[in-house]
Amino acid sequence: MGMLCAVSFNRYGRLYYLDPGPHQVSVGDKVLVPTDDGPEVAECVWAPQWVTEDTDGFPVLAGLASEEDLRRDELMRKRKADAKVAAKKLIREHQLPMKVVAVDHVPESPGSTGGRITIYFTAPHRVDFRSLVRDLGATLHCRVELRQLSARDSARVQGGIGSCGRDLCCATFLTDFEPVTIRMAKDQDLPLNPLRISGACGRLMCCLKYEHPLYQQFHATAPSIGARVSTPDGDGRVVGHSVPRDAVVVRLDADGSRCSCSRASVCGPRQAYEAAHE
Secondary structure, eight states, X not given: OEEXXXXXXXXXXXXXXXBOTTOOOOXXXXXXXXXXXXXXXXXXXXXXXXXXXXXXXXXXXXXXXXXXXXXXXXXXXXHHHHHHHHHHHHHHHHTOOOEEEEEEEEXXXXXXXXXXXXXXXXXXXXXXXXXXXXXXXXXXXXXXXXXXXXXXXHHHHHOOBOTTSSBOGGGTTOOSOOOOOHHHHHHTTXXXXXHHHBOTTSSBOXXXXXXXXXXXXXXXXXXXXXXXXXXXXXXXXXXXXXXTTTEEEEEETTTOOEEEEEGGGOBOHHHHHHHHTO
16 A cells, blocks of 8 residues: 555556655645656646555655756757647658657757657558658757658557547557457457447557456357347347446347346247256
């Protein structure tokens, strides 16, 4: 048990959870977050609260941001914006099929204009950008790296709102992309319309995998559609499944009406016979 707070590097961006340590921070405070390239400025969007989880593995806040830290952060943001504009302009001049997704700037020292700029982009195929890198280095007067992102990584970096109305899973809590197949959509009786089962990245939605084990377990033990079964309301034939409610829909032989019965209360004729003679 310990305390955690949440910070974000961009407005409405991905949340990162940290141990506040000895620091007293409030919502809206600018704080320093330890990263591989040194402390970076972020905004506290969730004040420290006690949580039941073990917080030993979470990074600890480096403290509140000073005026010098804020000036350095503002300079870095300006450098990123300038680099993004220059990259888009040079990409058009070189007529390359690339789309700039994000820019990262790591200065050599606080307040310096040099350092390293990493430009993340997407492209339909591999791109020869050697001449583009040379022109970018000459324009920005620093070392430039270009990294191509996959469609899913691009959605993670940019963020957005999914069809469910919530922030994208990949931009909030997903750390690894697990394989998602069209079979998962079929097992869940979802419409095989690409517009309905594709995410912001254009690939199959990651959430198709969340409930898939539940559907697999249900279909492995529930009577199939068309099977003859016995229910507490009488004998009938299965005409539908309701996996979220763990139930099957049965059309009764007596009057042709339909009833929804829990999977545990429905059994086949042989099972009903054995249960009656136990």
